[in-house]
Amino acid sequence: MWQLTTQKNWDELERQFGFVRDMRDVPQDPRHHAEGDVAVHTRLVIEQLQQLPGYQQLNPQDQAVLWTAALLHDVEKRSTTVLETDGSITSRGHARRGEQTTRELLYRNFPAPFELREQIAKLVRYHGLPLWIFEKPDPLKSLLQTSLEVNTQWLALLAEADVRGRICTDQAELLEKVAFFRAYCEENGCWGTPYPFSSGRNRFTYFYKEDASPTYEPFDTTVFEVVLLAGLPGAGKDTYISKRLADWPVVCLDDFRRQFRIDPADREGTGYVVQMAKEKAKTLLRQQQSFVWNATNLTRQVRQQLIELFVTYKARVRLVYLEVPYTQLKQQNQNRVHVVPNAVMARMLSRLEIPACWEAHEVVYEVRT
Template sequence: MVAESGIDWKLVEVMPWWKAMMSCPQDPKHHGEGDVARHTHLVVAALQADPRFADLEEPARRILRLAALLHDCGKPATTRYEENGRISSNGHARVGASIARRLLWERGVDFAEREAVCALVRWHMRPGYCLDSDDPERTAITIAQSTRCDWLTLLAEADTRGRIAPGTDDALVPVGLFGELCKELGVWDAPYAFSNSHSRFVYFRTPGRDPRYAAYDDLKGTLTLMSGLPGAGKDTYIQQNLVHLPIISLDVLRKELGIAPSDPQEAVAMAAMERARVFLRKKQDFVWNATNLRHELRARPLGLAADYGFRVKIVYREVPHTQLFTQNRNRATAVPESVLNKYLDRWEVPTEIEAHTVTYVL
């Protein structure tokens, strides 16, 4: 699909996700070029014409090409006609990151490259609006935790040039200012240099926090939270590395409560939180074992543990596409493939914004 020589457009243009973009309209006020696919062609061309892109080495060019190709793949799922006749696609960047993750995982793209692409897709809109946020410094530091801001700036500028609309030159100004802010903060091509992992963890949990402040580490215990698709090997990892700790397993709780994976899960989550409070009050290390594939789902147990003064670790487990479906079918508690496909459509890999440490077991 994408190689050092460029994009294989004949291969791309027969894919279902590309055809969806071909039939997806955009607001003509901002996209006089037409549908999302036409816009994407222009963005890729603008990126490849940028001399700064030519100065990059592989795999950076490949990552940026993929990000440009996929940056708006979430628009078909999020595009709506407003009452005033305008067209919007609110939330398409986050949805697009999940779509891109599944597409690249199914094609066997290297994990680090894939996640670099997904992070660029996730944040590609933000440089143009960063300075309008309540806390531009915090926005830039948050973005830099999962993507390179120099690459993101290149993509955002190509995204701006790759459309037909009035005021394109004006729209490039805030993107450039975002880049200057990133350089000033020291996050142009690397994450922010926090004093330690606890300072980083507290910063991302505390609005208005000074990133330079070194947090005092008086943590009382550790929660290890497992994350990964059903069948990815989370139970095996626990048996090999964490079997000495008490385990809260949402699969076990579902059995106890008689709740199927396809049923509403709130009762299971509430029961798990109550069991977690028992370990937290005792200051006892423990494991939380569930898929935990969305940021919001991870935030509940991680936030609870943080409130009790616990260190939080995430262990993310992943296997290749074909292996996953085989392992899931062979599990004692196999997840229906219809449910597994829903997980894949809302799949967010954890980052160090969420925890003291994240271990990727691939």
């Protein structure tokens, strides 16, 4: 069984982890958190979580996942907390940044299995959603998307503990919102389980098109396939192509960089490289020729732009994410002909967004343990 630590006394946690010590003296708005700073709040959240019957009924491994998410749920209030001009205290974006920090910590510093790591990271990312789901522009789409990335039952437990671990005047109202979230999940068939889309095409179409229905099964109009690779340098993308797709045409950004001697740190040059790669891809797309797009593609925004291009030409998109353990990644990077500097690798890791299963017609995770 994986767990972050066996020493869970708060004083021990502060001794073991710098990110826990960083929670000290990070202020919170007393209107919503009269209990004190982030450290006090986090300790209370963990205590409340462990008392919840739903948590106590989980197996030890699932408890370890949820406990770790509770410890990390506000980890990036340290970097996002601001004293506003009106005297209020805010920490906008702490959940999104906390997801990235959680992923880095559990990949590089305290290695966790991929599935557990991503479940913890997404619990951190969405821990406030049960309280604000109905303020989203499209609550149903937000709910179904979240259900594909995180266990909604665990999310509700974390949200309830988050509410109980604070002193505020609206606690009863917030707990009622958590209860509404559970009812909304049950009503839409995604309480503690991913929403059951009928197919990858159905799932992709629903999130790709604004007016699509989750129950609509679209006609398959695709006539060829594009494989979009994603992963850090040294994760094995070239090896994957040589073993699985050796006879496919490849559009590779690094090939253009080397051909024209463009430094990866050159932003203007990188834009030129991407444009040349897209022109080559468009030639293949017009011919309805299956091919591989080989690049790091670390962010959802970059992947989305490419997928929209491919789909316009009626391509079926298979998104393949590759990952190896951090120690192996460093070794394989050092063995590359073109080594990526450590500082650059660290920046890339801090930007990494793991592909979600709804981003393409098919999403494959080639993860080595």
